[in-house]
Amino acid sequence: MSKLAKRSLMGTLAMAALGGASASAWQWWRDDTRVATTDNAYVRADLTAISPKVQGYVSAVPVADNQTITAGEVLVRIDDADFRARLAQAEAGIAAARAAIEAQDAAIGNFDSQRAQLEYTRYETLAKLSIAPRQRLEAVAADRRKAAAAVAGARALAAAERGKLAVLASGRKQAEASLQLAQANLAQAEASCTLARIDLANTVIRAPVDGVVAARTVRLGALVQPGTPLLAVVPLDRVWVVANFKETQLARMRPGQPATIRADSFPGVAVKGHVDSFAPASGAEFSVLPPDNATGNFVKVVQRIPVKIRVDPDSPLRGQLRPGMSVSVYISLDPENNDRPAISGLAAGTVADRR
Numbered sequence: 001m002s003k004l005a006k007r008s009l010m011g012t013l014a015m016a017a018l019g020g021a022s023a024s025a026w027q028w029w030r031d032d033t034r035v036a037t038t039d040n041a042y043v044r045a046d047l048t049a050i051s052p053k054v055q056g057y058v059s060a061v062p063v064a065d066n067q068t069i070t071a072g073e074v075l076v077r078i079d080d081a082d083f084r085a086r087l088a089q090a091e092a093g094i095a096a097a098r099a100a101i102e103a104q105d106a107a108i109g110n111f112d113s114q115r116a117q118l119e120y121t122r123y124e125t126l127a128k129l130s131i132a133p134r135q136r137l138e139a140v141a142a143d144r145r146k147a148a149a150a151v152a153g154a155r156a157l158a159a160a161e162r163g164k165l166a167v168l169a170s171g172r173k174q175a176e177a178s179l180q181l182a183q184a185n186l187a188q189a190e191a192s193c194t195l196a197r198i199d200l201a202n203t204v205i206r207a208p209v210d211g212v213v214a215a216r217t218v219r220l221g222a223l224v225q226p227g228t229p230l231l232a233v234v235p236l237d238r239v240w241v242v243a244n245f246k247e248t249q250l251a252r253m254r255p256g257q258p259a260t261i262r263a264d265s266f267p268g269v270a271v272k273g274h275v276d277s278f279a280p281a282s283g284a285e286f287s288v289l290p291p292d293n294a295t296g297n298f299v300k301v302v303q304r305i306p307v308k309i310r311v312d313p314d315s316p317l318r319g320q321l322r323p324g325m326s327v328s329v330y331i332s333l334d335p336e337n338n339d340r341p342a343i344s345g346l347a348a349g350t351v352a353d354r355r
Contacts, residue, residue, distance in 0.1 A: 034334045036253060040304065041243035043263070045323040048209060048233045050075060052224045053202040056082070061220055067213045069233065071206075076218055076230055078203040087200055090193035097186035211235040236319045240311055241273065243329040244283060244304040252333045253278075259309050260330040263321060271321075272312045275331060279306035307331075 056078035063075050211233040218230035241261055245253070253275060261271040282303040284291055309329055311321070321327075 034332065035330050036245060036249045036333055037328065037330045038243050038245050038249075039326070039328040040245075041241055041261075041309075041327045041329045043239050043321045043323050043325040043327060044242050045234055045236065045239040046209075047214070047323065048211070048235075049229050050205060050207075050231050050233060051227050051229055052076070052078060052205060053226055054078060054083070054199050055225050056080075056203060056223070058218055058220055058222045058224060061216075061218055063213050063216070063231075065213060065216050068211075069207045069213060070210050071208060073207045074204060075207055075213075075233075076205040076224075078205070078224065080200055080203040083196065083200040083203055087193065087196040090189060090196045093189035094186065094193055097183075097189050100185065205230070207233055209233055209235050210237070234323060236322070239321050239323060240276065241309040241327055241329060243307045243309055243327075243331075245307050247282070247303050247305055250278070250305060250307075253307070253331060258332050261309065261311065261327050262330075263317065263325055263327045265322075265325055266317055266320070269316060271315045271317050273309045273315075274312070276308040276310040278308070281305075 058076060059079040060077035061075075062077075063069060063073070069075070214232045214234050215229070216231040218224065224230065255275050255277060257275045259273045259275060261273050263269070263271070282305055284303060307329075309331075315321075
């Protein structure tokens with residue numbers, strides 16, 4: 001081959017390489033402006049910690065590690081013998097308080113009956129005092145002294161009846177005070193009974209949601225205290241993804257934009273989702289010791305903002321994604337294609353992850 005032919009071939013190859021590089025650069029720029037991606041992303045879920053509300057010894061643990069459960073299913077039973085005894089005692093207190101109220105009601109009714117009888121006798125005496133002497137004075141003047149004696153006797157009897165009424169009034173007040181005390185005791189006994197019923201019901205711990213049993217530390221016969229973590233329930237069908245994007249990637253990112261999620265555990269499977277919300281601060285702000293950049297040797301570091309990605313309910317990996325799994329997230333930034341998932345029709349790995 002002549003030198004001229006070689007030079008022509010080398011020029012052609014150089015032009016082809018340059019064209020390929022240009023095409024690749026164009027493809028990379030186009031994808032970079034249309035898709036935001038990161039592999040700093042992890043699966044999250046609502047981990048519901050289960051703790052007892054009462055103290056006692058565990059009498060049964062009907063669930064096993066990693067068992068799938070439904071809401072309302074019994075997770076733990078606490079020995080309820082003491083709680084049943086407390087409930088019986090509280091119910092007995094209610095019965096005693098009601099009996100005391102009935103007794104005081106009867107006593108007050110008795111006082112009312114006696115008062116009515118005394119009032120009747122008193123007014124009857126006063127009636128005789130005002131009528132009989134006048135008739136006798138008009139009929140026989142000689143009986144004046146006798147009538148005067150009758151008047152004095154009647155007045156004395158009326159005074160005695162008034163004294164009895166005062167005693168009865170005092171007794172009735174005491175009975176009313178005892179009635180109020182009995183009513184207060186009844187209210188306290190009913191409150192104690194209600195608490196005893198609640199405590200008895202709390203000896204049975206049930207699952208608040210559907211999910212899978214995790215972190216089970218409770219064992220049969222263990223003494224548990226209120227607030228002690230016994231196990232956790234993980235709802236695997238309601239997981240989401242937290243993707244930590246660079247702050248420079250958020251300018252065109254909006255809630256509702258379609259996203260594609262690829263889990264490291266399931267290569268080749270794309271899960272559809274969408275942008276749900278953005279964290280109010282960078283991840284560093286929520287650390288125990290936030291970085292303080294007010295120093296002389298400051299070096300600017302691009303921060304990352306957590307973005308919540310909601311997984312669509314028709315996911316092919318529904319119930320298989322576990323909290324803590326590493327995933328890669330691709331978010332479509334093209335406003336004309338926001339009704340399509342990110343990297344739709346592209347092979348995995350076409351868009352390089354910008355870590």
